[in-house]
Structure formats: structure tokens, C-alpha cells
Amino acid sequence: MNRLHYTFINNHQPVVLLIHGFLGSMEQWNYIEQDLLKAYSLLKIDLPGHGLTAEFKEDYTLEELGLMIDQILITERIEKIHVVGHSMGGYLACAFAKVQPEKISSLTLINSIASNDTKQRKLLRDRSILLIEKHQAAYISMAIGNLFTEEERTLYKTRIALMKQQADQISIKSIVQALKCMRDRANYLPFLKGIDFSITYIYGEQDKIVTMELVEKEQIHLGAKAKLIDNGHMSLLINPLNLLKNMCFVE
Numbered sequence: 303m304n305r306l307h308y309t310f311i312n313n314h315q316p317v318v319l320l321i322h323g324f325l326g327s328m329e330q331w332n333y334i335e336q337d338l339l340k341a342y343s344l345l346k347i348d349l350p351g352h353g354l355t356a357e358f359k360e361d362y363t364l365e366e367l368g369l370m371i372d373q374i375l376i377t378e379r380i381e382k383i384h385v386v387g388h389s390m391g392g393y394l395a396c397a398f399a400k401v402q403p404e405k406i407s408s409l410t411l412i413n414s415i416a417s418n419d420t421k422q423r424k425l426l427r428d429r430s431i432l433l434i435e436k437h438q439a440a441y442i443s444m445a446i447g448n449l450f451t452e453e454e455r456t457l458y459k460t461r462i463a464l465m466k467q468q469a470d471q472i473s474i475k476s477i478v479q480a481l482k483c484m485r486d487r488a489n490y491l492p493f494l495k496g497i498d499f500s501i502t503y504i505y506g507e508q509d510k511i512v513t514m515e516l517v518e519k520e521q522i523h524l525g526a527k528a529k530l531i532d533n534g535h536m537s538l539l540i541n542p543l544n545l546l547k548n549m550c551f552v553e
Contacts, residue, residue, distance in 0.1 A: 304362070306370050307354040308347040310378050316407065317343045317380050318551075319371070319398075322538075323389030323413075324480055325446060325469040327353030330388075333542035341552070345383065347371065349390065351476020353468075361479050364397035364487050372402050381405065384551045388412040388538050389512070390480065396490035399497070408500045408551040413512050413535050415503075415520055418489040427485035434477050441477075442469045451508045451534040461539050494524055501526035502550045504537060511535040 309328065318338055320331045328346035338344055348355035350362060371394075375383065384407045387395030392414020399406050419427065434441040446466050447455065455462060494501060505517040507530055514530070521528040529548035533541045546552060 304350070304358045304360075304370075305355070306347045306350070306367070306374065307356075308345060308374055310346075310374075311339060311344045312378075313339060313343045315341060315343050316384065317345055317382070318384045318386060319345045319347070319395075321347060321385070321387040321391030321394050322349065322352070323387075323391045324349075324484070325352070325442065325472065325477070326388070326391075326465065327468055329353065329468070330465075330538050333538065334546045337546055338552070342384070345374070345378070345380065347374070349394070350479060351472050352480075357473050357476045358479060361482055364394050364483060365401060367394055368398040368401035371398050372405070375402075375405060382407045384408045384410070386410040386412065386549065387414055389414050389535065390484055392416075393484060393487050396494065397487070399499075400490060400493050403497055403499070406497075406499045408502070409494075410502045410504065410549055410551070412504045412537055412545065413506055413509055415512055415516055416490040416494050416524075417516075417520060418487050419485055424485050427481045431478050431481050434474055434481075438474055438477075439470070442466060449511065449535040450540070454534055454536070454540050458540060465536075465539070491520060491523060500550060502548075503528045504545060504548050505530060506533045506535060506537055506541075507531065508533060509535045 322330050328348050350358040385395045392411040396416045399409055503517050503521050527550055531541055531544050537545045
């Protein structure tokens with residue numbers, strides 16, 4: 303049976319759900335974890351085939367993962383959560399918000415958007431699937447390298463090397479499943495337009511994956527909060543303290 307590995311640190315305070323992105327793991331939240339624990343309980347999950355979550359036997363949708371998260375909340379008797387998602391984790395955060403909107407206190411999207419892939423982006427996903435099936439190591443090195451600016455690749459070699467090392471442990475099947483899941487995801491903008499919890503976008507000025515233009519278009523459409531920070535796509539590795547400062551639910 304497919305299950306998501308998770309860790310719940312219960313401080314008997316409001317709960318924050320942290321969802322990492324593609325080729326990452328829950329360990330990437332370590333840079334802000336201790337600060338969050340001063341005022342919040344933390345629930346962290348690993349995406350399918352990532353971190354300590356086993357490879358899924360079949361393809362999955364974000365909505366199916368959202369239902370799995372809901373089951374975790376039921377098991378741990380958690381009624382309300384602040385949801386924070388980075389990149390693919392943000393897509394899943396939006397899906398969970400649609401599955402169980404009454405359980406959301408706030409939604410924070412980091413280097414992520416609520417809309418679906420464009421036709422061009424879908425083609426890039428398909429090309430990635432073909433490449434990973436033939437050249438796994440080369441694909442992972444290229445894909446992770448593209449998440450960082452040239453300056454970041456120089457300044458944060460150790461963190462980037464660790465991400466690549468961990469990503470090398472993810473099976474080809476799990477990577478392909480994640481690419482398909484992102485490619486085929488729904489557009490959550492129409493749903494989020496009518497919700498009553500707060501939405502915050504935190505986005506990178508130099509992000510080439512989820513660009514400023516994409517985020518600002520959605521932010522205006524939803525009337526959401528938006529926080530621009532100076533980095534590429536991997537804010538939680540490169541700019542964690544600034545990231546924490548711009549989480550609007552943090553008191």
C-alpha cells in the first residue's frame with residue numbers, strides 16, 4: 303500500500319505542514335525548523351519516492367496525495383494547519399486545499415504557482431521523461447543545476463552537492479511519476495479565487511523556473527499577498543532566514 307513518510311513534532315501549538323519540492327526531501331526544511339518550533343508544531347512529509355517515502359507502485363495525482371495527507375491529519379488528530387509548499391510541494395498544497403479547504407488556516411506558496419502547466423512546459427516535462435530514462439545522472443545534475451543562479455552555484459556548492467547526492471537515490475520510476483504528476487495537474491486558480499483563508503506567494507527575483515511574471519499575474523488575480531526575495535528557485539536552501547521572515551502566518 304502506498305504511504306507518505308512523515309514526521310510530526312507536536313509542541314501542542316498551531317501546526318505547520320511543510321511540503322518539499324521535486325528532487326528534494328523534508329530535510330531541506332532543517333534551515334528554518336528550529337525557528338518555527340518556537341511557536342508551532344511541525345508536520346513534514348516526503349513526496350513519493352523522495353526522502354524516506356518508498357517508490358509508489360503506480361502513477362498518482364496531487365488530489366490522491368492530498369487525501370493521504372488528510373489521512374495523516376486524521377491519524378494525528380490535527381484539525382487545522384498552516385500549509386507551506388515549495389515548488390512541486392506548492393502544487394500539492396493547492397491540491398490539499400481543494401480536497402480539505404476547511405482544514406486550512408493559511409496557504410504559503412514558495413517558488414510555486416496555483417495554475418497548471420502551459421503547453422510549452424508540458425513539452426519540457428515530456429522531454430525530461432525521455433532524458434531521465436536514458437541518462438539519469440546527467441538529467442539529475444542538469445535539473446538541479448538549473449534551480450540555482452550562477453552565483454548560487456558558486457556560493458552554495460556543499461548544499462547543492464548534498465541535494466544531488468540525495469536525488470541520486472530517487473529511482474527513475476519515481477522521478478518519471480513526479481514529472482507526470484506535475485505535467486497533468488489541474489488549474490487550482492478558480493478554486494482559490496473564492497476561499498476564505500490567506501494566501502501568500504514567496505518568490506525569487508532570479509527564479510527561472512517559476513518566474514516573477516507568472517507569480518505576479520496569479521497574485522493579482524487572487525488578491526493574495528506576495529513577497530519578493532533575491533534568489534533563484536531554491537529559496538529554502540539559499541535564503542532560509544529571509545524566507546522565514548516573509549511567511550505571513552509567522553508571528
